[in-house]
Amino acid sequence: MNHVGRKGRLFVVVSMLLLVLAGCSGKPYLSALTPQGENGEMLYDLMMLTTVLMTIVTLVVVLIFIYVATKFRRTKQKENMIPKQVEGSHKLEITWTVIPIIILLIIAVPTVSATFKLDPKQIDIPEDAIHVNVTGKLYWWEFEYPDEKIITSQDLVIPAGERVYLSLIAGDVKHSFWVPALAGKIDVNTDNENEMWIHAYNEGVYYGKCTELCGPSHALMDFKVKVLSKEDYNKWLADMQKPTEVPVDATAKAGQEVFAKSCIGCHAVDSNDPRPAPARLAPNLSNFADRERVAGIKELTPENVHAWIADPEAMKPGNKMSNTYKLNPDEIEAVTQYLLTLSKEAK
CATH class of the missing domain: 2.60.40.420 (Cupredoxins -  blue copper proteins)
Structure with missing residues (x-):
């Protein structure tokens, strides 16, 4: 009976792990784990750094726990044994204070560095850089290219290999802008404008989402980033500036x-x-x-x-x-x- 119970528990644990893993996507257009741009790659490196460090910390803690639980477990032979007391040990106190500080510094230095690199206000923006005004609304996105005098919706079109600078604001309630494969999340507020830049290495279509609960169709507030070659991007700009044709049918x-x-x-x-x-x-x-x-x-x-x-x-x-x-x-x-x-x- 116990044998069957253990098998049942093991089955439940494995099933839960499979369900968790089913939520992971290996598709580059909707996964932060397969970065397709400069911005996304920076954030991926930070995730990997913290994941590796925390994995090492977890393993060390588990090994210490197993060692202590094994070495100092109560037995008939050691029923009255009291382990050596280390309360007030300066060496131990210094050790478990210094190690976390070192770990935090290892995480903090590249994080602060990336924060400045990702902030458009902290970098020199080229005069010919592409600027797009992004407005989040219930439940759609507007993309305005002020220099080209173009307005479109749902599809953000950018050239491959170039940084595109975004100014983001909400038109009704708070939203959040996220393209997992290309960039990190940023709040889209109603009362102030946030800024970010986005970059894609290769041509393709990458999906974005609103990640701030904004109403009953929040989960359906999707958009796409279409990355074109520079030649195709310039052609798209020219096509968008043409007047709308009158239907014949x-x-x-x-x-x-x-x-x-x-x-x-x-x-x-x-x-x-x-x-x-x-x-x-x-x-x-x-x-x-x-x-x-x-x-x-x-x-x-x-x-x-x-x-x-x-x-x-x-x-x-x-x-x-x-x-x-x-x-x-x-x-x-x-x-x-x-x-x-x-x-x-x-x-």
Whole structure:
């Protein structure tokens, strides 16, 4: 019976460990353990340093515990034996005071150094550096390129191999900006602007998340960082600065008319729309058809676009679109077709 009980306990322990390990991701686009940029690599090195040190400390403590528990365990032969008392030993007190100080210094020096390197205010920013204003809102992200006069949403596009400097602020409640593979987390506040820089070694798509509980759809407040070659990035900038094309399809034209009567009050369909930041109430849709996700979470398909417009609350609870215009099925279909024509990229 005891044998079966031990097996059962072992099974439970192993199962729990497997569940914990299942939460780890080896995919570079969503893991801080596979850094893909300068910023992320610095933080990874700090994590590894502290992990190795704490592992050594844990092993030493466990070995000492096993040694003491074995050597000084009570037996019939040593029932009345009292080990040598070391209370007041200056050597021991100095030892267990100095060792933690050394460990803290080993951690503190590279941590402070990295803190200064990661703070844009502490480094010289090149005149031609790329600046992006990031605004977190319920439950989406806006990215404004002030020098290029471009505004987009949900997708932060940057060139590979360059530092991009971000100014972050929240438009409603507090959020937090995190791209695990590329950079550490930073608070996005409503009353003050925070700054950071981000860097990617290689081209690709890396996923980011809001990590500050901000409402019922906090877990769905995702975004992407699209890293392009310098040539492709410059082309993307040029494409985004082009005016939005007028749809040719009759259904899409009807959708444009419906959009102009209802959605245009919150959404813009021009990447350099001049409206001020407080009036940008909803994501800019100028390159909607070029995105991979609807509402940042669902695959971009006509069915998902239709479902989002018909019932945004079902897809993303608590979003501000849920209490606005209600369209009939024909209008929803027309707007869906219109949105799928909003492309800036050459096909």
